[in-house]
Amino acid sequence: MGKSRIAVICSLATAVSMLTAGCGQGLLGGGSDAGGDKGPIPLGMLIPQSGSEAAIGPYMKNAAQFAVDEINGKGGVLGRKLELKVADDACDAQTAVAGANKLVTQGIKISVGGYCSGATLPTLPVFGKANIPMIIPAANSQELVDQHLKHVFLINGTGSQQATAAMAWITKQGAKSVALVHDNTSYSKDIAVRTQQLLDAPGGAETALLEAVTPKESDYSANINNILAKKPDFVYWTGYFQEGGLIIRQLRQAGYKGGIMVGDGSVSEKLAEIAGSEAGEGVFATMTQTPETLQGAEGWIDSYTKKYGAGPGPYSNQAYDAVRLAAEAVKQAGSTDGAKVIAALEGINGFQMFSGPLKFTADHTLATGGFQILVVKSGKFALQDALK
Structure with missing residues (x-):
């Protein structure tokens, strides 16, 4: 990260500040909506608001609304305001549909939503x-990518990219025997299997076990x-935190x-x-950027915290950017027509x-997943290695 990351954040701040109705190069002003609509532009967000992953939902919803409010405060897009509509997917396929x-x-x-891959795929x-x-x-399951659907765009690193990051860190730790544990969901199994394939290649550590x-x-x-x-010297859990916390605690309790x-x-x-504080301390994680690991994002974090009374959590920055990117695509398309917005997204450059x-x-x-290695320190995830 370092200076290059600070430059990115500064550029981001500049881009946000340019969201003015007459600037021409920002998201606002100019253009026309070929669809002829005059009311608000509704964006939809499916996130877990119930179920075991419900803790993530508010972070994503608040960050998306934060972006909507900023853009609307500068006049909206194509002369129209944005409107965020949220629905619960409970990280469950049927609920998500x-x-x-x-x-x-x-x-x-x-x-602009999608947290659990298993719930996102059927949508x-x-x-x-x-x-x-x-x-x-x-x-970010690779299965989302492998559908090769024209209307689907991912702004988080993929399962394949995450497996590569996991392999790099496991190798760096000198592990010889690795247990890969997943929950049989699309996201979790995909990462575990891809990591296994990398580990079992010549020169890699041995996969002691692939456990579901x-x-x-x-x-x-x-x-x-x-x-x-199987006596592994390293365990990689690829599922969600509810089960992960229990598995970590029970692993440590078992010695x-x-x-x-x-x-x-x-x-x-x-x-x-x-x-538990003792069992959780020192646990590593493969993760894309979080607000806390983004150098130069302190002002954004402060503004978010003042607005919502608590700091942004995981996937806040991605949810915020999803809305900004949607607005930029509509601006470049000059329309909310789906085909034109898709073409605009494909043409985004820089x-x-x-x-x-x-x-x-x-x-x-x-092009790159942007995965980092985090580690639990005093009950919170902190940056361990940027995997440059």
């Missing part, structure tokens, strides 16, 4: 049929016994002394709370986000 259909009936023009055809572009801020657990259980002793029987790392779905202070200047690959993903 119902929520997506609800947002479609509410007339949203762009989707792809719902939004696709309605010609609604999807800017996905968090969900059942989500929402309270006792993982059978899985813990399976792991311990496991080796290294533990979790995927980005477990990056929450709730993980350490569930694991748009400043927290992750850096944006230009999508042919697969509608980031």
Whole structure:
């Protein structure tokens, strides 16, 4: 990071400050909406507001609304205000489909949500049929990419990129035998299997075990016994924080002394709370940028905190950028028509986000995942290594 990261954040701040009705190069002013609509431009956001991952929902919702309010405060887009419509997906496929259909009936023009990949995947055809572009801020299973759908864009690192980051850190730690543990969801299994493929390549560490657990259980002793029987010196959990915290606690209680790392779905202070302060301390995580690890973002964090009474959490910055990117695409398209917005997104080149200047690959993903290694210190995740 360093000076280059500070430059990116400064450029981001400059971009936001240019959102004025007459600037011509910002998001606002000029252009026309070929659809002829005159009212607010509705953006839809599916996030977990209930269920085991509900703690993440408010971070994403607040950050998205923060961006909406900033843009509207400068006059809106194409002379129209933005409006955020939120629906619960509970990180559940059936709930997510119902929520997506609800947002479609509410007339949203762009989707800026998606946290759990397993809940996001079944919404792809719902939004696709309605010609609604999807800017996905968090969900990142490679399965989302492998659908090769024109209306789907990811602004978080992919499962493949996360597996590569995991492999790099596991190798750096000198691990010889690794247990990979997942929850059989699309996101979690995808990362575990891809990490296994990298580990088992010539010169990599040995995969001691690929273990699947059942989500929402309270006792993982059978899985813990399976792991311990293989005597790994490193465990990588790729699921979510609710189960992750329990597995970490039960591993330590069973006497496991080796290294533990979790995927980005477990990056929450709730993980350490569930694991317990002693068991959770020193746990590593593969994670894209969080507000706390972004150098130069202190002003944005302060403004967010003043507005909502608490600091931004994981995926706040991605949700904020999803709205800004949606607004930029509408501006460049001169329309809210789905096909025109998709074409505008494909043509984006250099748009400043927290992750850096944006230009999508042919697969509608980031060129680099931007994964970092975090570590739990005093119950909170902090930057360990930028994996440069």
